[in-house]
Amino acid sequence: MxxxxxxxxxxxxxxxxxxxxxxxxxxxxxxxxxxxxxxxxxxxxxxxxxxxxxxxxxxxxxxxxxxxxxxxxxxxxxxxxxxxxxxxxxxxxxxxxxxxxxxxxxxxxxxxxxxGDSWSASRTAQDIVEITLKDLMKRRDAFAAGGALIVGATLTETLEHWLMPRTAAPGRGRGTIGESELCRIEAATVALRHWDDRWRLGIRRKAVIGQLSEVSELVEHPQSASVQTRLFAVMAELSKTVASMSFDSGDHPTAQRYYTLSLRALHQAGPGYRAYGVGVLAAMARQMLDLHRPGDALDICRLALDSADAAGAPPRVRAMLRTREGWSYARMGRPEAYRRTVVQAEDLLAVGGPEERDAQEAPGWTGGFDHAELSGVVGARYRDLAASRDDRGARHRHAESSAAYITQALRSRDPARKRGRAFDLVGLGRTYLLLDEPAESARVVSQAAALESSLDSGRVRRRLGDWYTESAAHHRNPQVAEVRDELSRTLLHHQPDVKGMT
Known part of the structure; x- marks a missing residue:
């Protein structure tokens, strides 16, 4: 053949x-x-x-x-x-x-x-060179560069290497990279990271992959210990940026591969970058939740919490991790465990001191996690619990809690955080369906659709697709029918699971 x-x-x-x-x-x-x-x-x-x-x-x-x-x-x-x-x-x-x-x-x-030798410095650099080369050269109809998605015990055992001590690499002489060139590389990485706030596909993604490929090749040449450490930190940040872009586009195997490479690079960068690794683990847990694998997400959350404790992470970081843990429990249909983590997250934000000071202490990857974000996440998870309840009374109580929390998030969220607001609006629309208020549901989802047209976020579109599916039972309601028709003709036009729905 x-x-x-x-x-x-x-x-x-x-x-x-x-x-x-x-x-x-x-x-x-x-x-x-x-x-x-x-x-x-x-x-x-x-x-x-x-x-x-x-x-x-x-x-x-x-x-x-x-x-x-x-x-x-x-x-x-x-x-x-x-x-x-x-x-x-x-x-x-x-x-x-x-x-x-x-x-x-x-x-x-x-x-x-x-x-576990794949966590060595040389193997990490080689693997990044290999995947970036394949990713840059792959055709549009080719499968994900990351291969198959890894789940279950295999995934957890792979990530547990992150907690193991790093073998100190020997000094490699003066090296070929000077301070000024290294600073330019780091500045370019910061600029590329900011693209992830909006742009996730096409030439912009390839620019990030190209920069990652260049840096990984530099690491393969002899460098001084301090330069090598900073280059691995740059590789880790670029890998995480590509991972989030892949995740947003729905390419989960590639996203997982880049997240893992980011962790491996951070492992080589040393203990000073452990807090950033907590953020990578949190993102991987979020990915497992998007794939409806709460058990895997919970295992990753526990690794992240262990890492956060070891790194002395600020309360805001641990609060965010508790929301990921709670999300896992909600997806498992465990309301009491979920409520316990909500209390823990709220307490951690409360002990963090003034919000401005705590925000300065928290690393940038927390993405502005604050009381508004906490309310939005808690509300969305109460919706998950409501959807999983057979008892109508429990279902209604959880849905009411969901609507109250998400409404509070919308009132307090920074208007500049449009993607978070879009998630809130779609989540509230899905909750209104559970409360049998289809007209209100259509009203808030139409606002989310208007935001998405300027965001170009794959994850927001997938949540709109969830609403589209769930709203099918109310398709005779004129407000719902109008929004469904608009979504099917615009934002969801190319999604195969939308065409043909009633």
Missing amino acids: AKSLVAPLFSPPSSFWSRADVRRSLAERDAGALFGLLRRYTGASQQAIGSAVDMAQPHVSAIMSGKRVVTALETWQRIADGLVMPSQARRTLGLADADEEYSAGVSWTDNSVEE
Whole structure:
């Protein structure tokens, strides 16, 4: 089968092929075991595996259950190509070596990959060079540069390396980067980070990736210890910026890969940057919540809280993390645990002292987390609880609490924070649907849609899409029908799940 000129549909991480159980499945030519390990360690669905290896999902299912066995060399060749197997893996199957672009950097016998060596300075820099190069070169119809989304214990165990002490890197001489050039690199990073407040796609995203690629190549050259530390910090910030852009566009595998690379770079930057790492973990927890995986989000929140305690993070940071924790409980349908975290978050903001002073002490990634933001988040989570209740009385009480908190957020939020206001308005509109007030729901959602037209935020559009789905039951209400029609023709026009809805 001829190799595709575009990026592969599904590419497991390099460490996957170094695992003993994966090598065993190849040695035994057990495709069912191999597919099962792909699901276990990468979270790939049968559909994703089938798309990669050019098999129908029922065929994949039959192989995994042992009802069918792969024996034909041609089929194994298709599997190897689809999964981008490295050369050593192919040799085990009796196949020709992989193309150099896919096999470079993969060590078949080096078990340290499996044990966390990917968190070393050299591997971190190499991996960033590799993913940025693929990301810049990938075609528009190619799959995410980050490969498959990692979930469950595999994700948590990967992130736990963040808490381990860093192995001190030896000094590397004077280096090639001077103070003035380093300051210019850091200033450019700040400018690129500000783009993330609005621009997340197209040439602007590629500009951030290009800068990240350039800096990662500088790290591969000998630099003094102080310069190396600051370069890794720059790589971490750029990686997080690309991750948030990918997250906003809905490309979750790529976002997760860049978030993890940001953590690995911060690990090399040293303890002085641990507080920024807390922000990366908080963003990863937020991503898991967007994907409706509250268990994974809760595990990441606990890692973030441990890191915040170790770094002596200010109360505002810990309050924000408690809201992420509470969000997880709300998604799990655990109202008492949720209420406990709300009280903890409110108490932490109260002990933080005057809001102006606490805001100065908190790192910039908190995104202006204040009492207004807390009210908006708490209100949205009460809506989640309301939607999960079967008892009409409990459902109504949670919805009323949601409306009260979100209304307070809208009253107190800084008008300049348009994206936060848009989230509040959509959340309030969804709450009004639960309270059986469709006209009020349509009124506030129309305000959110007006804001989104100037924001170009993928996440806001997805929340508007949620309202569109939930409002279908009220499509005969004239106000609701008007807003639904406007959304389907404008902001949600290209979303396939909107077309054809009643």
